[in-house]
Amino acid sequence: MNVRRQMRSKWRSLYIWHRTIGLIIAIPVLVLAITGMLLNHTEDFQLNEHYVGNPLILWLYQLPMPENIISFPLGEQQISQVGEQLYVGSQPLTQSAQPLVGAVQLPQFKVIALGQSLILLTPKGELMEQLDRSTGVPAPIKSVGLLDTQQLLVKTPEAIFQTDPNMLEWNIVSPESVDWARPSPAPKLLQQHLLADARGRIITSERMILDLHTGRLFGPAGVLIVDLAAIILIALACTGFWIWIKQRHKHPKPKENKIA
Numbered sequence: 001m002n003v004r005r006q007m008r009s010k011w012r013s014l015y016i017w018h019r020t021i022g023l024i025i026a027i028p029v030l031v032l033a034i035t036g037m038l039l040n041h042t043e044d045f046q047l048n049e050h051y052v053g054n055p056l057i058l059w060l061y062q063l064p065m066p067e068n069i070i071s072f073p074l075g076e077q078q079i080s081q082v083g084e085q086l087y088v089g090s091q092p093l094t095q096s097a098q099p100l101v102g103a104v105q106l107p108q109f110k111v112i113a114l115g116q117s118l119i120l121l122t123p124k125g126e127l128m129e130q131l132d133r134s135t136g137v138p139a140p141i142k143s144v145g146l147l148d149t150q151q152l153l154v155k156t157p158e159a160i161f162q163t164d165p166n167m168l169e170w171n172i173v174s175p176e177s178v179d180w181a182r183p184s185p186a187p188k189l190l191q192q193h194l195l196a197d198a199r200g201r202i203i204t205s206e207r208m209i210l211d212l213h214t215g216r217l218f219g220p221a222g223v224l225i226v227d228l229a230a231i232i233l234i235a236l237a238c239t240g241f242w243i244w245i246k247q248r249h250k251h252p253k254p255k256e257n258k259i260a
Helices: 002-024 026-040 055-061 188-199 205-214 216-250
Strands: 069-074 077-082 085-088 091-095 100-105 110-114 118-121 127-131 143-147 151-155 160-163 170-173
Touching: 026 205, 026 216, 055 216, 069 100, 069 188, 077 100, 077 188, 085 188, 091 118, 110 143, 205 216
Parallel strands: 100 143
Antiparallel strands: 069 077, 077 085, 085 091, 100 110, 110 118, 118 127, 143 151, 151 160, 160 170
């Protein structure tokens, strides 16, 4: 009898331990399940196109505040680049790894010059198209300027090129006087806005959810917690299966009486 009681006590302890640990691990398992489902639908929710701007999450990533702002005046607006993010005034335009080298205003559109391409904007600052070597634009571009306020010029290390009004042909020229685009510091309030906005465009929602799923969002400690949760979950699955087997042996199904 004592042996049976000891066995019952051990099995009861195992059952209580199994249930208690299961309740404790429920939260991390729930997080893993939810983040896993979200990651499976990244494209559906456009998680790779949305950015995290929450100050607490950005603090967890220990992201430094961007420092360098390249800015060119363009009429009443300012064309700026912070990191790889381009801005028209305070509005984000597009991202580019090419450096901003100038911006000029033509009668029919605005031109932003990058190291290897030109971006055309409507008079209101809306994106029209981007031209590069494949469309005949000479590169690498060192500067961009105007001749008589209406003719676009591009300077490369080899020569100065002038294009036609439709920007289809580029010819080498030797102008005497060119109004080249010159950088100009953005107003301080605009600088503060651009720096804060650019910092909030580094971490995508997809990356944040992935880092939460793996625990990397909380550093080495978070990874350790996720690993422990996985190990405990495996142990719970094994013990649960073992308890189920023992219960079946303890309470076997009654045999059906065959009718002769």
